[in-house]
Amino acid sequence: MNLLSLFSKKDKSASVAKNRLQILLAHERTGSGPDATLVSKLREDILEVIKKHIEIDPEAVQIEMDRDGEVTTLGIDIELPVKASENA
Amino acid sequence: MNLLSLFSKKDKSASVAKNRLQILLAHERTGSGPDATLVSKLREDILEVIKKHIEIDPEAVQIEMDRDGEVTTLGIDIELPVKASENA
Numbered sequence: 011m012n013l014l015s016l017f018s019k020k021d022k023s024a025s026v027a028k029n030r031l032q033i034l035l036a037h038e039r040t041g042s043g044p045d046a047t048l049v050s051k052l053r054e055d056i057l058e059v060i061k062k063h064i065e066i067d068p069e070a071v072q073i074e075m076d077r078d079g080e081v082t083t084l085g086i087d088i089e090l091p092v093k094a095s096e097n098a
Numbered sequence: 099m100n101l102l103s104l105f106s107k108k109d110k111s112a113s114v115a116k117n118r119l120q121i122l123l124a125h126e127r128t129g130s131g132p133d134a135t136l137v138s139k140l141r142e143d144i145l146e147v148i149k150k151h152i153e154i155d156p157e158a159v160q161i162e163m164d165r166d167g168e169v170t171t172l173g174i175d176i177e178l179p180v181k182a183s184e185n186a
Contacts, residue, residue, distance in 0.1 A: 028128055029125075029126065029127050029128055030124075030125070030126045031123070031124070031125050031126075031136070032122075032123070032124045032125075032126075033121065033122070033123050033124075034120075034121070034122040034123075035119070035120070035121050035122075036118075036119070036120045036121075037117075037118070037119050037120075038117065038118045038119075038120075039117050040116060040117050040180065048119070048151060048152065051151050052147065052148065052151060055147040055150065055151075056144055056147055058147075059140065059143040059144055059146075059147055060140065062143065063136060063139050063140065063143075064136065092128065
């Protein structure tokens with residue numbers, strides 16, 4: 011998956027002193043079915059899943075959604091709390 | 099989010115005649131805490147969330163995971179069933 015390597019490289023070069031979790035979601039439709047809302051539906055559910063595992067400050071979450079022709083993309087960028095032991 | 103635009107452009111140029119859902123997840127740790135398994139934990143949960151909304155053929159799912167220093171990345175690539183009405 012060449013997308014993955016692209017993403018990985020980009021992420022490292024933009025590294026800053028914060029723990030982060032980034033999710034990119036792309037939905038590509040060849041047809042014009044009613045699935046355009048799939049990404050919207052997934053957004054809240056994925057955030058719920060993440061909250062099960064880690065504490066998220068709602069103010070530390072950035073969400074961007076974009077629709078361009080057949081491709082709907084969703085970006086979720088979350089700043090994670092740095093553990094007390096790492097922070098000391 | 100420049101990552102998002104990169105992803106979007108790449109996705110369109112690689113467009114093929116199939117509906118797809120792609121998820122890229124990157125976890126970047128500044129410290130060396132025990133959070134390295136977060137991505138593993140999220141993988142199954144995110145797949146469960148997707149299955150709630152759409153039927154997924156397990157053979158149509160590709161998952162790649164990579165750990166490189168502070169960054170753990172997960173790529174999920176799912177071929178979606180094209181609706182009968184679009185397939186006709």
